[in-house]
Amino acid sequence: MPATAPATAPAPAPAHEPGAPLRAARDVAEDLAADAVTRDRAGRPPADEVARLREAGLLAALVPPGRAHGVDWRTGCAAVREIATADSAVGELLARHYVHAWSGRFYGTPHRAGALERDTARGQLLMAGSVLGTAPEGGGRDLTLTPLDSGHLLTGCRPVDTAVTVADRFVVDALCAVTGEVLVVRVPSDHPGVSVEPARDRLGQRVAGAGTVAFDRVAVAPAQVLGVRPYDEESTAPFTALAGPALRLALCHVGLGIAEGALSEARDAGRTTPAVLPDRLMAPADHGKLPVRDPDVLLAYGELASAARTAAAVVERATEAMARGLEAGRHLDPDEPADVAALVATAETVTADAALRITTRVLELADAPGLDRFWRNARVLTAHRSTAHRLRDIGEHYLNGAYRPG
Structure with a gap:
């Protein structure tokens, strides 16, 4: 339970x-x-x-x-x-x-x-849960809401990326069988009819708690319906259009954390490795504290540190733009979500590239137990986020000013 x-x-x-x-x-x-x-x-x-x-x-x-x-x-x-x-x-x-x-x-x-x-x-x-731009194509079609005199019955299964066995509330979107609307609902995890199945033997992000949640005619009271998820760009309010990019940007911070954590751990592992010099030539205090002089190693870490700092700068710019949009609330300018989404897409591509590059390269530069987890985590986190798709979105916004929510 x-x-x-x-x-x-x-x-x-x-x-x-x-x-x-x-x-x-x-x-x-x-x-x-x-x-x-x-x-x-x-x-x-x-x-x-x-x-x-x-x-x-x-x-x-x-x-x-x-x-x-x-x-x-x-x-x-x-x-x-x-x-x-x-x-x-x-x-x-x-x-x-x-x-x-x-x-x-x-x-x-x-x-x-x-x-x-x-x-x-x-x-x-x-x-x-799973909503905010992460639901299957068409929005909520794997989950169905059947209207009752008061409330709905929720039926179906949905993959969930985190906390499937430990969450207190699931937030999901589901298709109303009568009206055709996609409704966003909040369901207690211990409600009768809710069952979960954790994912097993994941390559990375093993402790995130991914799995599947199933709803078997789960009663959803009117107060648990948060609102309607729009179908398309024309029916999406400017503030609602920030929902998908907000989730993707939050995950950019996770990817950036992976890159920075891998680089820091590799650096620290190198610092604690005993220097390759005869013991008779070293004082006890010198062990592991000699500065790195190898030009190839300096070059490698310089490139990786630059990649991490570049990604951080791009992510922070997108974060600032998103923050301003969220602070504007319902007064958000209709054109603003397109600009924010383009910055988020840029942050995604740069961060994904930096995380994969850094986590791969540090395995060649340092020998530390568990360092491979950063590479595995980066692979899983970025596996379902197509860089080519985001680059096309960026190009479309740059050339046409168009915006596609999600």
Whole structure:
């Protein structure tokens, strides 16, 4: 049975404390880094990892900003990147949780959004699911909603990328069998009729908790319907059009964390390797501390560090643009989503290239246990995000100013 937030869960750090979520993320990242290799090899569902996030108050903190809860987009993405540098699987789990917490604002009314965010923050609930531009072609056709006198019945199966066995709420979109609308709904994971099957033997992102969730005539009350997911560009409100790019950008921060984590770990492994000199020529304090002088090694790390910093600059520019768009809310200019989406697509292509290049190259430069997990994680994270498709989107926006949501 999926885990739910314990009644005695510690209270999160007050949202008004500047820097509190980032300090908590750094502390959790340090904790996760200590046993990252062991946990990756075990590949168990992320129950322990979620407990660490909840204890630190990060599940409550990473919701949209409100009067007494939540963080802005810049801070939320920075916290995700901190976690992903230490453990990208947990970083992806937190990234998706954060973006799913925005679902009420993207698809619903202020009342529904406020209820979702307050419940998430107060209960320290973990959000998972599949929506915001990740549903199958046509939107929600693998899940069906049958209207009742009050509410709906939800039926079908849906792949979920994170937290399938430990989520408290699933956010999914489903096709209404009568109206043909695609509705975004929020369903408790412990509701009768909800069952899950974790994915096994994944190449990478093993601790993310991927799997499949099945809904067998699950009752969905009217209050659990967040709103309607539009079919096409013409019917999509400007603010709603940010939903898909927001998720993809949050995952860019995960990919950037992978690249930075791999590079840092490879560097540290090289620093702790005993220098290749006879012991009689070295004082005890000299072991492992000789500066690197090999020009080929310096060149290699210079290229990789430049690739990581370039990706960071591109991702941060897209993050700033997204933050401004989210802050504009319903007053967002109709042309703004196209510009934001183009920046996000650029961030995706640059980050994917940097993550794959860095995680491959460090395996040749350093010998450290578990260093291969960065390459495996990068491969899985980027496997379903076609660089060629994104480049065509960028080209279409550059030449025609066109925008395709999703």
